[in-house]
Amino acid sequence: MGLLNLFSKPAPSTLTRLPTGSFTLDREGEIIVSTVSSTFPVLTVKDIGRRVLDTFREAQEAHLPLAELVIHFGGFKIVARELRGGAIVYLSPKNIITPT
Amino acid sequence: METRHRILLLDDDPDLLATYGEILKQLPSSPEVHTATSGARALKLLESHEFRLLITDLKMPKMDGLQVLSIVRRRHPELRTVVLTSMVDEQFRSRVYALGVDLYWQKPSSEQEIDSFRECIESLLDRDMRAGFRGVQSKSLVDIVQLECLAQSSSVLRITNGPLIGKLWIGDGQLVDAETDDARGEEAFRKILAWKTGSFETLPAEPNRAQTIFKSYNALLLETAQALDEAHDTTLLNEGSPGQKPTGLKALSTVEGVEFALAAHSDGDEQFEAIGLENSERLNTWTRQTEERFRLLGEQLQAGPLEQVEGLGPQRHVTLATVKNLTLCVGWNAMLAPEDIRERMKKVVILWGS
Numbered sequence: 428m429g430l431l432n433l434f435s436k437p438a439p440s441t442l443t444r445l446p447t448g449s450f451t452l453d454r455e456g457e458i459i460v461s462t463v464s465s466t467f468p469v470l471t472v473k474d475i476g477r478r479v480l481d482t483f484r485e486a487q488e489a490h491l492p493l494a495e496l497v498i499h500f501g502g503f504k505i506v507a508r509e510l511r512g513g514a515i516v517y518l519s520p521k522n523i524i525t526p527t
Numbered sequence: 528m529e530t531r532h533r534i535l536l537l538d539d540d541p542d543l544l545a546t547y548g549e550i551l552k553q554l555p556s557s558p559e560v561h562t563a564t565s566g567a568r569a570l571k572l573l574e575s576h577e578f579r580l581l582i583t584d585l586k587m588p589k590m591d592g593l594q595v596l597s598i599v600r601r602r603h604p605e606l607r608t609v610v611l612t613s614m615v616d617e618q619f620r621s622r623v624y625a626l627g628v629d630l631y632w633q634k635p636s637s638e639q640e641i642d643s644f645r646e647c648i649e650s651l652l653d654r655d656m657r658a659g660f661r662g663v664q665s666k667s668l669v670d671i672v673q674l675e676c677l678a679q680s681s682s683v684l685r686i687t688n689g690p691l692i693g694k695l696w697i698g699d700g701q702l703v704d705a706e707t708d709d710a711r712g713e714e715a716f717r718k719i720l721a722w723k724t725g726s727f728e729t730l731p732a733e734p735n736r737a738q739t740i741f742k743s744y745n746a747l748l749l750e751t752a753q754a755l756d757e758a759h760d761t762t763l764l765n766e767g768s769p770g771q772k773p774t775g776l777k778a779l780s781t782v783e784g785v786e787f788a789l790a791a792h793s794d795g796d797e798q799f800e801a802i803g804l805e806n807s808e809r810l811n812t813w814t815r816q817t818e819e820r821f822r823l824l825g826e827q828l829q830a831g832p833l834e835q836v837e838g839l840g841p842q843r844h845v846t847l848a849t850v851k852n853l854t855l856c857v858g859w860n861a862m863l864a865p866e867d868i869r870e871r872m873k874k875v876v877i878l879w880g881s
Binding site: 442444445471474475477478481482485486488489490491494496497499500501502503506521522525 | 536585586587591593616617618619621622624625626679737806809810812813816817820821824825827828829830831832833834835836837838839841843847858865
Protein backbone atom coordinates (compact mmCIF):
# COMPACT_ATOMS: atom_id res chain seq x y z
CA MET A 428 0.00 0.00 0.00
CA GLY A 429 2.93 2.27 0.77
CA LEU A 430 4.07 1.91 -2.87
CA LEU A 431 0.66 3.06 -4.12
CA ASN A 432 0.89 6.15 -1.94
CA LEU A 433 3.99 7.18 -3.88
CA PHE A 434 1.92 7.54 -7.05
CA SER A 435 -1.18 9.10 -5.53
CA LYS A 436 -1.31 12.90 -5.66
CA PRO A 437 -3.04 14.82 -2.89
CA ALA A 438 -6.27 16.42 -4.08
CA PRO A 439 -5.73 20.08 -5.00
CA SER A 440 -7.07 22.79 -2.72
CA THR A 441 -10.18 24.64 -3.87
CA LEU A 442 -8.91 27.90 -2.36
CA THR A 443 -8.77 30.62 -5.02
CA ARG A 444 -7.92 34.30 -4.99
CA LEU A 445 -10.63 36.84 -5.74
CA PRO A 446 -10.44 38.40 -9.20
CA THR A 447 -8.93 41.85 -9.74
CA GLY A 448 -9.31 44.00 -12.85
CA SER A 449 -12.06 45.16 -15.15
CA PHE A 450 -14.03 43.89 -18.12
CA THR A 451 -16.49 45.27 -20.65
CA LEU A 452 -19.66 43.46 -21.68
CA ASP A 453 -21.97 43.97 -24.63
CA ARG A 454 -25.74 43.93 -24.21
CA GLU A 455 -25.80 40.15 -24.82
CA GLY A 456 -23.42 39.58 -21.90
CA GLU A 457 -20.42 38.69 -24.08
CA ILE A 458 -17.05 39.90 -22.83
CA ILE A 459 -15.47 42.41 -25.21
CA VAL A 460 -12.31 43.39 -23.32
CA SER A 461 -10.98 42.07 -20.02
CA THR A 462 -8.00 42.72 -17.76
CA VAL A 463 -9.03 40.02 -15.27
CA SER A 464 -6.31 37.37 -14.89
CA SER A 465 -6.72 34.44 -17.27
CA THR A 466 -6.25 32.08 -14.30
CA PHE A 467 -9.68 33.17 -13.05
CA PRO A 468 -12.48 31.18 -14.74
CA VAL A 469 -14.01 33.09 -17.68
CA LEU A 470 -17.38 31.54 -16.88
CA THR A 471 -17.35 33.15 -13.44
CA VAL A 472 -16.45 36.54 -14.94
CA LYS A 473 -19.35 36.13 -17.37
CA ASP A 474 -21.61 35.15 -14.49
CA ILE A 475 -20.73 38.35 -12.62
CA GLY A 476 -21.42 40.34 -15.80
CA ARG A 477 -24.76 38.63 -16.35
CA ARG A 478 -25.88 39.43 -12.79
CA VAL A 479 -24.91 43.07 -13.26
CA LEU A 480 -26.74 43.38 -16.60
CA ASP A 481 -29.86 41.70 -15.17
CA THR A 482 -29.85 44.16 -12.28
CA PHE A 483 -29.60 47.17 -14.59
CA ARG A 484 -32.33 45.79 -16.86
CA GLU A 485 -34.73 44.94 -14.05
CA ALA A 486 -34.17 48.33 -12.39
CA GLN A 487 -35.18 49.95 -15.68
CA GLU A 488 -38.33 47.78 -15.75
CA ALA A 489 -39.12 48.91 -12.19
CA HIS A 490 -38.94 52.55 -13.42
CA LEU A 491 -35.68 53.10 -11.57
CA PRO A 492 -33.08 53.60 -14.30
CA LEU A 493 -29.55 53.24 -12.94
CA ALA A 494 -26.25 54.33 -14.45
CA GLU A 495 -23.95 52.83 -11.84
CA LEU A 496 -23.99 49.98 -9.34
CA VAL A 497 -21.65 49.48 -6.41
CA ILE A 498 -21.87 46.13 -4.64
CA HIS A 499 -20.06 45.86 -1.30
CA PHE A 500 -19.16 42.46 0.13
CA GLY A 501 -17.17 41.88 3.31
CA GLY A 502 -13.96 41.29 1.34
CA PHE A 503 -14.74 42.41 -2.18
CA LYS A 504 -16.25 45.27 -4.17
CA ILE A 505 -17.86 45.38 -7.63
CA VAL A 506 -18.41 48.67 -9.43
CA ALA A 507 -20.40 48.55 -12.67
CA ARG A 508 -21.28 51.36 -15.10
CA GLU A 509 -24.03 50.98 -17.63
CA LEU A 510 -22.93 51.39 -21.28
CA ARG A 511 -25.92 51.47 -23.64
CA GLY A 512 -27.23 48.07 -22.61
CA GLY A 513 -23.78 46.70 -21.89
CA ALA A 514 -21.54 47.53 -18.94
CA ILE A 515 -18.01 48.08 -17.74
CA VAL A 516 -17.32 46.21 -14.51
CA TYR A 517 -14.47 46.79 -12.03
CA LEU A 518 -13.57 44.06 -9.55
CA SER A 519 -11.48 44.87 -6.49
CA PRO A 520 -10.78 42.71 -3.43
CA LYS A 521 -10.81 44.68 -0.18
CA ASN A 522 -7.67 44.91 1.82
CA ILE A 523 -7.49 45.50 5.57
CA ILE A 524 -4.61 47.95 5.14
CA THR A 525 -6.06 49.85 2.20
CA PRO A 526 -9.82 49.17 2.16
CA THR A 527 -11.53 49.97 -1.14
CA MET B 528 -17.55 20.42 38.52
CA GLU B 529 -15.89 22.77 36.06
CA THR B 530 -16.53 21.83 32.44
CA ARG B 531 -13.63 21.69 30.02
CA HIS B 532 -13.84 23.72 26.82
CA ARG B 533 -13.92 21.75 23.60
CA ILE B 534 -11.69 22.79 20.70
CA LEU B 535 -12.03 21.41 17.20
CA LEU B 536 -8.84 21.44 15.17
CA LEU B 537 -9.17 21.09 11.39
CA ASP B 538 -6.23 20.48 9.03
CA ASP B 539 -5.70 18.05 6.16
CA ASP B 540 -2.22 17.19 7.49
CA PRO B 541 -2.51 14.55 10.27
CA ASP B 542 1.05 15.27 11.51
CA LEU B 543 0.22 18.94 12.08
CA LEU B 544 -3.03 17.97 13.80
CA ALA B 545 -1.07 15.81 16.22
CA THR B 546 1.49 18.57 16.90
CA TYR B 547 -1.05 21.36 17.46
CA GLY B 548 -3.31 18.99 19.38
CA GLU B 549 -0.48 18.44 21.87
CA ILE B 550 0.21 22.19 22.12
CA LEU B 551 -3.45 22.94 22.83
CA LYS B 552 -3.84 20.18 25.40
CA GLN B 553 -1.13 21.88 27.47
CA LEU B 554 -3.16 25.09 27.85
CA PRO B 555 -3.86 26.09 31.49
CA SER B 556 -7.59 25.42 31.01
CA SER B 557 -6.80 21.85 29.77
CA PRO B 558 -9.31 21.90 26.91
CA GLU B 559 -10.65 18.79 25.24
CA VAL B 560 -9.13 18.77 21.74
CA HIS B 561 -10.89 17.01 18.86
CA THR B 562 -9.43 16.80 15.36
CA ALA B 563 -10.74 16.49 11.81
CA THR B 564 -8.85 16.09 8.54
CA SER B 565 -11.66 17.35 6.29
CA GLY B 566 -14.25 20.11 6.29
CA ALA B 567 -17.09 17.60 5.99
CA ARG B 568 -15.89 15.67 9.05
CA ALA B 569 -15.49 18.93 11.02
CA LEU B 570 -19.04 20.03 10.18
CA LYS B 571 -20.38 16.65 11.33
CA LEU B 572 -18.52 16.95 14.61
CA LEU B 573 -19.86 20.47 15.12
CA GLU B 574 -23.39 19.13 14.68
CA SER B 575 -22.93 16.33 17.19
CA HIS B 576 -20.89 18.07 19.94
CA GLU B 577 -20.85 21.51 21.47
CA PHE B 578 -17.54 23.25 20.79
CA ARG B 579 -16.21 26.55 22.09
CA LEU B 580 -13.57 27.08 19.41
CA LEU B 581 -12.81 25.96 15.87
CA ILE B 582 -9.24 26.27 14.60
CA THR B 583 -8.97 25.66 10.88
CA ASP B 584 -6.40 25.64 8.12
CA LEU B 585 -7.33 27.47 4.89
CA LYS B 586 -5.76 25.42 2.14
CA MET B 587 -7.43 22.01 2.10
CA PRO B 588 -8.69 19.72 -0.66
CA LYS B 589 -12.40 19.36 -1.55
CA MET B 590 -13.67 21.90 1.01
CA ASP B 591 -11.28 24.74 1.85
CA GLY B 592 -11.18 26.75 5.07
CA LEU B 593 -13.20 29.66 3.67
CA GLN B 594 -16.00 27.31 2.66
CA VAL B 595 -16.02 25.72 6.11
CA LEU B 596 -16.05 29.13 7.79
CA SER B 597 -18.94 30.38 5.60
CA ILE B 598 -21.04 27.39 6.66
CA VAL B 599 -19.99 27.63 10.31
CA ARG B 600 -20.88 31.32 10.40
CA ARG B 601 -24.45 30.51 9.38
CA ARG B 602 -24.98 27.35 11.42
CA HIS B 603 -22.98 28.14 14.57
CA PRO B 604 -22.77 31.93 14.93
CA GLU B 605 -21.77 31.66 18.61
CA LEU B 606 -18.67 29.54 17.88
CA ARG B 607 -15.29 31.25 18.20
CA THR B 608 -13.15 30.72 15.12
CA VAL B 609 -9.43 30.94 14.43
CA VAL B 610 -7.60 30.47 11.14
CA LEU B 611 -4.20 28.81 11.43
CA THR B 612 -2.42 28.89 8.11
CA SER B 613 0.97 29.05 6.48
CA MET B 614 -0.34 31.49 3.85
CA VAL B 615 0.91 35.05 4.15
CA ASP B 616 -1.60 36.79 1.95
CA GLU B 617 -3.33 40.08 2.73
CA GLN B 618 -6.33 39.26 0.55
CA PHE B 619 -7.10 36.02 2.37
CA ARG B 620 -6.60 37.73 5.72
CA SER B 621 -9.19 40.38 4.73
CA ARG B 622 -11.64 37.76 3.51
CA VAL B 623 -11.23 35.72 6.67
CA TYR B 624 -11.93 38.73 8.89
CA ALA B 625 -14.89 39.66 6.67
CA LEU B 626 -16.35 36.28 7.60
CA GLY B 627 -16.26 37.30 11.27
CA VAL B 628 -13.29 35.14 12.29
CA ASP B 629 -11.76 36.04 15.67
CA LEU B 630 -8.10 35.51 14.76
CA TYR B 631 -5.99 34.95 11.66
CA TRP B 632 -2.80 33.25 12.82
CA GLN B 633 0.21 32.28 10.76
CA LYS B 634 1.44 28.81 11.73
CA PRO B 635 4.01 29.39 14.47
CA SER B 636 7.60 28.58 13.60
CA SER B 637 9.45 29.39 16.82
CA GLU B 638 9.05 28.65 20.51
CA GLN B 639 8.15 32.30 21.13
CA GLU B 640 5.42 32.23 18.48
CA ILE B 641 4.04 29.00 19.93
CA ASP B 642 3.84 30.68 23.35
CA SER B 643 1.98 33.68 21.88
CA PHE B 644 -0.37 31.33 20.06
CA ARG B 645 -1.10 29.47 23.32
CA GLU B 646 -1.79 32.76 25.14
CA CYS B 647 -4.16 33.98 22.43
CA ILE B 648 -6.11 30.74 22.37
CA GLU B 649 -6.36 30.66 26.16
CA SER B 650 -7.59 34.25 26.17
CA LEU B 651 -10.21 33.43 23.51
CA LEU B 652 -11.47 30.49 25.55
CA ASP B 653 -11.74 32.68 28.64
CA ARG B 654 -13.77 35.45 27.06
CA ASP B 655 -17.22 35.85 28.45
CA MET B 656 -20.01 34.94 26.06
CA ARG B 657 -22.53 37.35 27.62
CA ALA B 658 -23.66 40.51 25.84
CA GLY B 659 -21.63 43.64 26.47
CA PHE B 660 -18.90 45.76 25.00
CA ARG B 661 -16.30 43.35 23.71
CA GLY B 662 -12.79 44.60 24.11
CA VAL B 663 -10.24 43.39 26.61
CA GLN B 664 -13.08 42.17 28.77
CA SER B 665 -16.85 42.12 28.43
CA LYS B 666 -18.02 45.12 30.45
CA SER B 667 -20.74 47.72 30.23
CA LEU B 668 -19.68 51.02 28.73
CA VAL B 669 -20.25 52.79 32.05
CA ASP B 670 -17.81 50.32 33.70
CA ILE B 671 -15.20 50.94 31.02
CA VAL B 672 -15.42 54.74 31.35
CA GLN B 673 -15.29 54.48 35.14
CA LEU B 674 -12.29 52.14 35.02
CA GLU B 675 -10.37 54.46 32.74
CA CYS B 676 -11.19 57.53 34.84
CA LEU B 677 -10.53 55.86 38.20
CA ALA B 678 -7.14 54.72 36.93
CA GLN B 679 -6.38 58.38 36.11
CA SER B 680 -5.62 57.21 32.56
CA SER B 681 -5.11 59.29 29.48
CA SER B 682 -6.43 57.53 26.43
CA VAL B 683 -8.93 57.59 23.59
CA LEU B 684 -11.74 55.02 23.71
CA ARG B 685 -13.01 54.11 20.27
CA ILE B 686 -16.45 52.54 20.51
CA THR B 687 -18.16 50.76 17.65
CA ASN B 688 -21.87 49.99 17.51
CA GLY B 689 -22.71 48.46 14.11
CA PRO B 690 -21.97 51.15 11.53
CA LEU B 691 -21.75 53.88 14.21
CA ILE B 692 -18.41 54.92 15.64
CA GLY B 693 -17.88 57.06 18.71
CA LYS B 694 -14.79 58.31 20.47
CA LEU B 695 -14.22 59.40 24.05
CA TRP B 696 -11.11 61.40 24.94
CA ILE B 697 -9.90 60.93 28.49
CA GLY B 698 -7.07 62.98 30.00
CA ASP B 699 -5.68 62.31 33.49
CA GLY B 700 -8.84 60.53 34.54
CA GLN B 701 -11.29 63.19 33.30
CA LEU B 702 -13.50 63.21 30.23
CA VAL B 703 -12.15 65.77 27.81
CA ASP B 704 -14.23 65.33 24.68
CA ALA B 705 -16.66 62.97 22.94
CA GLU B 706 -17.57 62.64 19.31
CA THR B 707 -19.95 60.55 17.25
CA ASP B 708 -21.54 60.90 13.82
CA ASP B 709 -23.05 64.38 14.10
CA ALA B 710 -22.51 65.32 17.73
CA ARG B 711 -19.69 66.48 19.98
CA GLY B 712 -19.13 67.04 23.66
CA GLU B 713 -21.76 66.09 26.24
CA GLU B 714 -24.40 65.40 23.58
CA ALA B 715 -22.11 62.89 21.87
CA PHE B 716 -21.30 61.29 25.24
CA ARG B 717 -25.01 60.78 25.96
CA LYS B 718 -25.60 59.30 22.51
CA ILE B 719 -22.70 56.87 22.88
CA LEU B 720 -23.80 55.79 26.34
CA ALA B 721 -27.28 54.98 24.98
CA TRP B 722 -25.79 52.19 22.82
CA LYS B 723 -26.61 48.83 24.30
CA THR B 724 -23.84 46.69 22.83
CA GLY B 725 -20.71 47.07 20.74
CA SER B 726 -16.98 46.78 21.01
CA PHE B 727 -14.28 49.14 22.16
CA GLU B 728 -10.56 49.62 21.79
CA THR B 729 -8.16 51.86 23.61
CA LEU B 730 -6.11 54.17 21.43
CA PRO B 731 -3.11 56.27 22.45
CA ALA B 732 -3.89 59.50 24.31
CA GLU B 733 -4.24 62.77 22.41
CA PRO B 734 -3.09 65.37 24.96
CA ASN B 735 -3.77 68.30 22.62
CA ARG B 736 -7.47 67.50 22.15
CA ALA B 737 -9.58 70.60 22.77
CA GLN B 738 -11.75 70.28 25.89
CA THR B 739 -15.51 70.38 25.30
CA ILE B 740 -16.64 68.54 28.45
CA PHE B 741 -16.17 70.41 31.72
CA LYS B 742 -18.30 68.32 34.09
CA SER B 743 -16.77 65.56 36.20
CA TYR B 744 -17.17 62.07 34.74
CA ASN B 745 -19.22 60.95 37.77
CA ALA B 746 -21.72 63.79 37.38
CA LEU B 747 -21.99 63.16 33.66
CA LEU B 748 -22.46 59.40 34.07
CA LEU B 749 -25.16 60.01 36.66
CA GLU B 750 -26.98 62.58 34.51
CA THR B 751 -26.80 60.35 31.46
CA ALA B 752 -28.06 57.30 33.35
CA GLN B 753 -31.01 59.33 34.70
CA ALA B 754 -31.81 60.71 31.25
CA LEU B 755 -31.74 57.21 29.77
CA ASP B 756 -34.02 55.88 32.52
CA GLU B 757 -36.49 58.73 31.98
CA ALA B 758 -36.45 58.22 28.21
CA HIS B 759 -37.10 54.51 28.73
CA ASP B 760 -40.04 55.22 31.08
CA THR B 761 -41.50 57.78 28.66
CA THR B 762 -41.27 55.31 25.80
CA LEU B 763 -43.13 52.72 27.85
CA LEU B 764 -45.83 55.25 28.78
CA ASN B 765 -46.25 56.53 25.24
CA GLU B 766 -46.38 53.16 23.55
CA GLY B 767 -49.42 53.12 21.28
CA SER B 768 -50.51 56.67 22.11
CA PRO B 769 -51.10 59.27 19.39
CA GLY B 770 -48.53 61.97 18.73
CA GLN B 771 -45.58 59.69 19.39
CA LYS B 772 -42.34 59.80 17.38
CA PRO B 773 -42.63 58.19 13.94
CA THR B 774 -41.57 54.56 13.88
CA GLY B 775 -40.81 51.99 11.16
CA LEU B 776 -40.61 53.29 7.59
CA LYS B 777 -42.06 56.66 8.63
CA ALA B 778 -39.05 57.18 10.87
CA LEU B 779 -36.74 56.49 7.92
CA SER B 780 -38.46 59.13 5.83
CA THR B 781 -37.38 61.74 8.41
CA VAL B 782 -33.73 61.28 7.34
CA GLU B 783 -32.79 64.13 5.02
CA GLY B 784 -32.66 63.12 1.36
CA VAL B 785 -34.81 59.97 1.69
CA GLU B 786 -37.47 59.97 -1.04
CA PHE B 787 -38.88 56.48 -0.52
CA ALA B 788 -38.29 53.37 1.54
CA LEU B 789 -39.32 49.76 1.09
CA ALA B 790 -38.81 46.86 3.49
CA ALA B 791 -39.03 43.42 1.87
CA HIS B 792 -39.43 40.42 4.17
CA SER B 793 -36.87 37.71 3.49
CA ASP B 794 -39.10 34.76 4.40
CA GLY B 795 -40.17 34.17 0.81
CA ASP B 796 -43.81 35.24 1.14
CA GLU B 797 -43.26 38.42 -0.95
CA GLN B 798 -44.62 40.61 1.89
CA PHE B 799 -43.36 44.17 2.02
CA GLU B 800 -44.04 47.61 3.43
CA ALA B 801 -43.36 50.80 1.48
CA ILE B 802 -43.58 54.55 1.85
CA GLY B 803 -43.32 57.26 -0.83
CA LEU B 804 -43.70 54.82 -3.75
CA GLU B 805 -46.20 54.40 -6.56
CA ASN B 806 -44.77 51.28 -8.22
CA SER B 807 -43.97 49.44 -5.01
CA GLU B 808 -44.76 45.93 -6.38
CA ARG B 809 -42.11 46.18 -9.09
CA LEU B 810 -39.55 47.66 -6.78
CA ASN B 811 -40.24 44.94 -4.22
CA THR B 812 -39.47 42.34 -6.91
CA TRP B 813 -36.27 44.16 -7.94
CA THR B 814 -35.16 44.47 -4.31
CA ARG B 815 -35.63 40.75 -3.63
CA GLN B 816 -34.01 39.64 -6.88
CA THR B 817 -31.02 41.96 -6.50
CA GLU B 818 -30.40 40.98 -2.87
CA GLU B 819 -30.63 37.26 -3.67
CA ARG B 820 -28.53 37.54 -6.84
CA PHE B 821 -25.58 39.23 -5.15
CA ARG B 822 -25.86 37.35 -1.85
CA LEU B 823 -25.49 34.10 -3.80
CA LEU B 824 -22.61 35.58 -5.81
CA GLY B 825 -20.84 36.50 -2.55
CA GLU B 826 -21.25 32.94 -1.29
CA GLN B 827 -20.03 31.50 -4.59
CA LEU B 828 -16.92 33.72 -4.66
CA GLN B 829 -16.37 33.42 -0.87
CA ALA B 830 -16.16 37.19 -0.89
CA GLY B 831 -17.73 37.66 2.55
CA PRO B 832 -21.30 38.65 3.34
CA LEU B 833 -23.20 41.06 1.07
CA GLU B 834 -23.09 44.38 2.94
CA GLN B 835 -24.79 46.88 0.67
CA VAL B 836 -25.79 47.55 -2.92
CA GLU B 837 -25.76 51.14 -4.14
CA GLY B 838 -27.37 52.27 -7.37
CA LEU B 839 -26.85 55.71 -8.87
CA GLY B 840 -29.41 56.94 -11.36
CA PRO B 841 -30.33 60.16 -13.15
CA GLN B 842 -33.67 60.43 -11.32
CA ARG B 843 -32.96 58.77 -7.99
CA HIS B 844 -30.20 56.96 -6.18
CA VAL B 845 -30.97 53.80 -4.26
CA THR B 846 -29.35 51.72 -1.51
CA LEU B 847 -30.13 48.13 -0.51
CA ALA B 848 -29.12 46.71 2.86
CA THR B 849 -30.24 43.72 4.88
CA VAL B 850 -31.30 44.43 8.47
CA LYS B 851 -32.95 41.92 10.79
CA ASN B 852 -34.20 39.49 8.10
CA LEU B 853 -35.54 42.34 5.98
CA THR B 854 -34.04 43.91 2.92
CA LEU B 855 -34.33 47.67 3.03
CA CYS B 856 -34.46 49.57 -0.25
CA VAL B 857 -34.04 53.31 0.28
CA GLY B 858 -34.43 55.87 -2.50
CA TRP B 859 -32.41 59.08 -2.33
CA ASN B 860 -32.54 62.47 -3.96
CA ALA B 861 -30.34 62.27 -7.07
CA MET B 862 -28.59 65.51 -6.09
CA LEU B 863 -26.89 63.78 -3.16
CA ALA B 864 -23.27 62.70 -3.48
CA PRO B 865 -22.52 58.96 -3.01
CA GLU B 866 -20.45 59.67 0.15
CA ASP B 867 -23.37 61.56 1.72
CA ILE B 868 -25.72 58.71 0.88
CA ARG B 869 -23.37 56.22 2.55
CA GLU B 870 -23.27 58.32 5.72
CA ARG B 871 -27.04 58.82 5.79
CA MET B 872 -27.66 55.14 5.11
CA LYS B 873 -25.85 54.37 8.37
CA LYS B 874 -28.47 56.46 10.17
CA VAL B 875 -31.26 54.70 8.31
CA VAL B 876 -29.92 51.29 9.33
CA ILE B 877 -29.62 52.35 12.97
CA LEU B 878 -33.12 53.85 12.97
CA TRP B 879 -34.56 50.71 11.45
CA GLY B 880 -32.58 48.43 13.75
CA SER B 881 -33.74 50.31 16.84
